[in-house]
Each structure stands twice: as structure tokens, then as C-alpha cells.
Amino acid sequence: MIARLFPIYNDLLNYKKSALFSDLISGLSIAIIVIPQGLAYAMIAGLPSIYGLYAALIPQFIHGLMGTSRHPAVGPVALDSLVVAIALGTLSITKVDDVITAAIFLAAMVGVLQILMGLLRMGVLANYLSRPVISGFTSAAAIIIGLSQIENLLGIQIESANQIQKMLGSLVQNLNQTNVVTMIVGISAMILILVSKKYLPKFPSALLVTVFGILLIWSTRWDLQGVAIVGQIPSGLPIMGLTVVSTDLMREMFPFALTLAIIGYVEIISITKELEEKEEKYNLVPNKELMALGTANLVGAFFQSYAVSASFSRSAAKFQYGAKTGMAAIFSAFIVGLTLLLFTKLFYYLPIAVLAGIIMVAVIRLVNVRYAIVLYNTRRDEFFLLLITCFLTLFVGITEGILVGALLSLLLMVIRTSKPHYAVLARVSGTNYYKNVSRFETDIEVDDDLLIMRFDAQLFFGNREYFREVITKAANDKPQLKGFILVARGITYIDSSGLSTLRMMIKWFQEKDIRFMVAGAIGPARDVLQRSSLTELIQEKNMFAKTADAVDSFKGKVTPSEVQKKIARQTND
8 A cells, every 4th residue: 555655665675775876866966956946947937936946845755755757857847837927927916925825726726636637547638738739839838938038137127928929029128228237147157057068968057057146246246236136035944834715716727727737747747758768667657647746736735835847857867867766856855955944045146147047048948949840841730730839829828829739639630530541452463462552553463353442540430431432432443343352450449330331331332243351350340340240241251361361262262261260250169
């Protein structure tokens, strides 16, 4: 029971010194990265910086205990922080305390939704957010996040919005108010991050620029020249408690909570699957992972955390530093806790422009231009799906972008299943291979009296008419037709509508005195045919295991053996 709730239990039973060392190094490294990132991402969410550290404390600890994968680094994330900011902006709350209360309760709602989804085994829903949709959404969100930080990078005020046209318009209007010193600090921080990533890839660049910024402002006192700094950060661990908001406010927050719940799950699963490909031994359980993330959000909310998920950059670093168990996350949370207790005063002179620089460099990698180019060259329909999602997110809104993207993704799936691939087959000369005639201009033997067709999808109500149309047209194009072979190895399922259409087609061929045969039907399809009595209509002599057997039978070359008949029927009698 303990092991089911807390997978770390099994790891600790056989915990080795080598694993302890790796987890310590990984935990320390992640803490060093997440502390400045937490301060920065809280700024995106429109919350005081301290709440970024709160979000890096308890949620990380909980996921370390309950997560089925050791590599996702749970905590504040740029994308989730942006959605939180948009949600809070939509609610039109003015008082700072009310904003904080709403953000924390939103995290609790996200946690409850994720736990419910896990209990109901709804992790599969994330599969309906296709990769083009996710890529288009995250690319657009990254651009919005980057633009939102330009005001901190330049020391100006621009309109807070989630639509790019409004942000750009406000930016152009206020560009003349740029604080040159602030701009120098921010751009210097970005350059330092990029240089350190190139020449010191294993060194935590976020920590480097944080120390650089603090020392710079402390020594020059440029804060007196208008360079905004973090200022006083309260010390101490977060106080346990949760303020319940009104029912009306819950109702307004629900769409954002659902969006965050799905996005958070997609993020952690995407990260884990990517890392899974690099390492053989993995025990990821998607629904348990969903519950672990949900619990991290729910319990975290009781300790002043806003909504969290897994970070791409920190998870990659966690993998790089060799985390062996969930203890890496627990060690990281412990270091964050020490920072909250003892070291918050060190961040007093940290320039806001440096945090903006950290954010802007971090989100650059979310704009996946390479993937868009690949889609353009290989899958134009998915490329336009990515493009539409991206533009809607940029120009209309975050929620609208991902919602429409998901709906379009489902629509594309429906279109593909309603008109699936099919092929007219013929024998390749000198072989027993039957291939698509459209792919072979020569060396193909096409019979005028025989039509062989392969249908590469389940036969159901959505494509029954297409199935009938393509077969009827192909048959009518052969005036001398005497035999039809349906190669059914690609038909994995047949629903009642599909059975009705198939029955109609069999009778249509039989009325024209054309022999109807089925070849290569797999088990599930054969079961349906037998239970529906269609095998009686087709007749046993017209059921074949292989296409070549059906052709030979049609041409009267051989009579199928009893073994071939049994295989074709999948019977043991």
C-alpha cells in the first residue's frame, strides 16, 4: 500500500551510496537553477517574487515522494505562470492580497482536477492534444512571455495583455521612456547567460547572472538611478492555510483551472517520454503521475504555492546530473527551504531586469521553428494546424488558442478516419507479393477479371460511405470483373454500421455474379464477422489467410488445405 502511494519507498529499500551522491548533486543543481527561476516566474504570474520560491518548495517535495518518474523537475514554470497571470487579469481583481488568494486557490482547483482525472484514468485525454497543437501553443505562449518581459528589460510600462497586437502597440507608444541603465543590465544578463551556456554548459547560468546582478547593483547603486530591484523578500517558510474564494469566483476560474490541469499534465508526460527514450529502465505510470502532480498542486496550495508543473530546462538538467530516485527532488526542496529560512536577504539588490533576462532566454527554446519546418515539408495539414493554433494564441488568447487547436486536432483525426488510405493491389511479377498498383508502373500483373483492394482502417459509421464509394467505383471501372478480394488485414474493428455496409456490398457483388472474397482478416475482425453471421453470407470457401491463397483459388490453381481453412476462420474444430 505504501509503495503504491509513494513509489520512492521501493527506491529507499535498496538505496545505495552511489545513488545518494547522484541525488545530492542533482538536487543541489536543480535548487540552484529553480531559485532564480522561481523569483522570475512569479513575476510572470503577477505575484510577489517570494511565491516563486513557495512554488518550488512543497510541490517539489510531494512529487519526489509520489512521482513514478524521477526526472521531471516540478515547480514554477513559465507557461503555467502566464496562464495564471491571464486568469488573474480576467478576474479583474485589484487588491494584491485578493490576487494572491485567487492564485493559490486556483492551484488547489488544478490539483483537485488532476487528482480526479487520475482516479478516473483520464490521462489518455492528453493524447488528443496533438504535438502540432502543443508546439503551436507553446511557441505562441513563449513569444507572449518574452514580450511581457520587455517592460522589465527596458524599465518601461506597457499594457498587460495576452494579445500580441495590444502588447506591441503599447510597447511602441512607450519605447521612448526606456531606462538606458536598466536596458544595459538586462541585455548584459542575457548575453552572459548565452555565453555561459555555450562555454560552460554544465554551470548553472541562472545562478551566475543572479550573482552578477546582485553584485553589480550593490557596488554601483544603480537602483538609485531607476533600476528596479527585487527589494525586501520575507524570510521563513510559508504558513499553512487556504482561503476559500466565493462560488462565483470559482466558476470564473474553472476554465483556467481545467486549462492548467491539462497543460501541466501534457508538460510532465511530454518531458518524461522524451527522457524515457534516452534511458531503458523506466517505470512511468501516466495516471499515477497525474495524481502525483495533482497532489503536489493541492498540498502546495495549502503552503502558499501557485499552480506548478514540470520544467523542460530543469528536467533536462536533472537528467544530465544523474538523478537516481525521487530523493533528488526532496534534496532540492530542502535547499529551497534553507534559502527561505536563511538567505532571502541576499536577493535584495537583484535587478528585475536580470530576472527578465533569465525568463527571455529560458522561453527562447520553446519557439520550435525547426519542428514547424519539418511539418511544412512532410505534413502540410499538421503544419497549418500548428500555424492556426499559434496565431489564435497570439492574437485572440491563450485559452482560445489551445481550445480551438484541440478541436481542430480532433477534426483532423475525424477527417483522416472518414477517408482513410486504401489501395488497389496486384501481383509483382515473379513473386507472391501483392502491392499498390499506383506505386508500380512496371513489373505488375493486373488482371482484368479480378479486383484486389486493401482498406487500411477500422470500418465504422464515419467511413462506411467512403468504403462503399471507393469499392463501387473501382469495380465499375472493370467491366469484365468476375472476382473481388477484400484484403482486410488493416481492418482492426467493424461496428454495426460497418457490418451493414459490408453486408450490402457482399450482396451487391453476388447479384452481379462477382465472387466476393476476404483475405488476411485479423482476429478481432473475424470475430465480428462470425458473430454477425456474415461468414455464412461470404461462405467458408471465400475466406483466406493470405491474398495469394485467394488469388490462386479464384484462378482454380489450388484448393485450400484444411489447415489454411482453419487459419482463415481462426477456429480449432
